[in-house]
Amino acid sequence: MNIADRPGPLLGSSVLGRYLETLVSDLSRLNIGDIATYIPQLGLADPTDFGVAIVTADGRQYKAGTCDRRVTIQSVSKPFMYGQALDQFGREVVLKSVGVEPTGERFNAIVLDEANNRAFNPMVNSGAIVTAALLTRDTPAQSEADMLALFSRLAGRQLDIDMPVFHSEHETGHRNRAIAWLMVNAGIIEPEPDKVLDLYFKQCSVLVDCTDLAAMACTLAKRGTQPFTGEQVFTPDTTRDILSVMTTCGMYDYAGQWVYDVGLPAKSGVSGMIMAVVPGQLGLAVYSPLLDSVGNSVRGIEVCRRFARDFGLHTCASALDPGGAIRRVYTAREVRSLRQRTVAERAVLDGAGALFEAVELTGPLYFAAAERVAHRTAEAAQRARTVVLDLTRVESIDKGALDILRRVASLTASESCRFHVTGIPDRLKADLAEALSAWNGTAVLAYPTTESALEAFEDGVLTGSGAIGIGDVMRLSQADIFKGLGPEDIAVLERAASTFSYAAGDRIITHGDDALAVYVVARGVVSITIPLGSGTRRISAVGAGQAFGEMAMLDGGRRSANAVASGAVICHAFAIDAIRQIAKDHPHIYAVILSNLVRSLSDRLRAANEQLGTFG
Numbered sequence: 001m002n003i004a005d006r007p008g009p010l011l012g013s014s015v016l017g018r019y020l021e022t023l024v025s026d027l028s029r030l031n032i033g034d035i036a037t038y039i040p041q042l043g044l045a046d047p048t049d050f051g052v053a054i055v056t057a058d059g060r061q062y063k064a065g066t067c068d069r070r071v072t073i074q075s076v077s078k079p080f081m082y083g084q085a086l087d088q089f090g091r092e093v094v095l096k097s098v099g100v101e102p103t104g105e106r107f108n109a110i111v112l113d114e115a116n117n118r119a120f121n122p123m124v125n126s127g128a129i130v131t132a133a134l135l136t137r138d139t140p141a142q143s144e145a146d147m148l149a150l151f152s153r154l155a156g157r158q159l160d161i162d163m164p165v166f167h168s169e170h171e172t173g174h175r176n177r178a179i180a181w182l183m184v185n186a187g188i189i190e191p192e193p194d195k196v197l198d199l200y201f202k203q204c205s206v207l208v209d210c211t212d213l214a215a216m217a218c219t220l221a222k223r224g225t226q227p228f229t230g231e232q233v234f235t236p237d238t239t240r241d242i243l244s245v246m247t248t249c250g251m252y253d254y255a256g257q258w259v260y261d262v263g264l265p266a267k268s269g270v271s272g273m274i275m276a277v278v279p280g281q282l283g284l285a286v287y288s289p290l291l292d293s294v295g296n297s298v299r300g301i302e303v304c305r306r307f308a309r310d311f312g313l314h315t316c317a318s319a320l321d322p323g324g325a326i327r328r329v330y331t332a333r334e335v336r337s338l339r340q341r342t343v344a345e346r347a348v349l350d351g352a353g354a355l356f357e358a359v360e361l362t363g364p365l366y367f368a369a370a371e372r373v374a375h376r377t378a379e380a381a382q383r384a385r386t387v388v389l390d391l392t393r394v395e396s397i398d399k400g401a402l403d404i405l406r407r408v409a410s411l412t413a414s415e416s417c418r419f420h421v422t423g424i425p426d427r428l429k430a431d432l433a434e435a436l437s438a439w440n441g442t443a444v445l446a447y448p449t450t451e452s453a454l455e456a457f458e459d460g461v462l463t464g465s466g467a468i469g470i471g472d473v474m475r476l477s478q479a480d481i482f483k484g485l486g487p488e489d490i491a492v493l494e495r496a497a498s499t500f501s502y503a504a505g506d507r508i509i510t511h512g513d514d515a516l517a518v519y520v521v522a523r524g525v526v527s528i529t530i531p532l533g534s535g536t537r538r539i540s541a542v543g544a545g546q547a548f549g550e551m552a553m554l555d556g557g558r559r560s561a562n563a564v565a566s567g568a569v570i571c572h573a574f575a576i577d578a579i580r581q582i583a584k585d586h587p588h589i590y591a592v593i594l595s596n597l598v599r600s601l602s603d604r605l606r607a608a609n610e611q612l613g614t615f616g
């Protein structure tokens, strides 16, 4: 990706763009601090420069001020080199030569953690030089290429080195040389500090603008995934480690007060850059070269302080409310499956509805939300025989929540209650399958939707009660639509009927076709679907003893839906012409059928109204 491909910024017309513009214009009046001159080339900076950029986890960018000025990244490079070392060598190796304790001293203090014979932390110069030593290759060109490749992946575009700044620091960086030689003396780094310092000075001289840096910060906010390119640059574990050290050590000897005031992991550099990270949400970068006595950008600190305060982003002030995790809870009493049931079946289901409970979840699931869900599920498991957790509206599940769900699955199952997780969004499928497979995932994941679990529950209840015999062929006299007719009338109907068999997936009726017959299911289940987009949606299903396509009898028009065999199906079909003939020859049969039909339509309307009432 190059700069031309970068998603366009959202400037003044956006809410956050305006906010940033106001912030920049307010804080431009803050004219205190000094430009760093100890690296002579940095002294050339324009003190009026002031830019801010935000990149959100979704990859949207907002900016204001001189945010396109490209300046050297300086110490803000340190967390990224640290991350690279962690990913490449692992924690244990890295911790041998650089720890994670704040120094409380200046960034360029000549101090070492003598008790452990290592640098205190990777955010001060000594620790950053050790980190650079770990990443130094055979030749300076190789080290430089690796380093630039890393920073470019983090920014989402190719970055370069500002050679004049590099030379300027190379010529004057004797203090850093002293630190390096001190570490050679202590045996912490190999006695070739020139190569190491070459890399360190170059990493400090990488040119970035505020958007680059905000995108790099956002990569840390997104557990290592670059927001523009989607590339996983660091592992989530490494990202967590980087942010931890930024929190405790990122702002030099101001780190404690910084966490107290702002509460975000951050890193500053002497060029006047500060980047701050709101984990999971965004990366923020500020550039203003006027520094305070500690070496932090005065306006940069103020921007972060205001931003964190205005939007309540201090990490210790997190106000996540797990209350919304449960969207609604219902039993099979309030909600029926889409399957039409006969009058007799409905009576049985009415008595058993409370034995099925569905808990619909929403939003991100994290520890506190999942704990709430676990508690609610345990309650449901005491009453119901089937408990369903519906994840259709869940956006994300973190590791802790997954672990809780896994425990819910195993606990609930041991309590004579079936537990199913349904509606799992595609993006969460792999994680859930892995978490639940350890514990009998097949049963837990047996139903893709709550609807299918509900239908299976109802079937189970009905089979158990003997109300339906799966596999039985229903006689015409048992069909709801022919209820009230005597044996002779049934004989008339039998003569008019033709019987057909279908295999799973066979179309019995097609939407839009002329309606020429009415069907009664003798065995199996027929799904009624309507066209929706490029596919279809199941709106209902009928089983043995029930009619479909019966509207044809009333209006003889076109089919308003498809009818598809769900499995092996046997149907009795009555041609509309044959029914007209019966109406003529046996008007009382026709009258009974019509009145049954009206009752079944009004039943369905009533049920539909009730469901609407339940969900508002």
Ligand code: GLN
Residues within 6 Å of the ligand: 073, 074, 075, 076, 107, 108, 125, 169, 176, 201, 204, 268, 269, 270, 271, 295
């Ligand atoms: N290159 C600078 C130095 O080593 C980086 C220091 C900083 O940004 N705090 O002095």
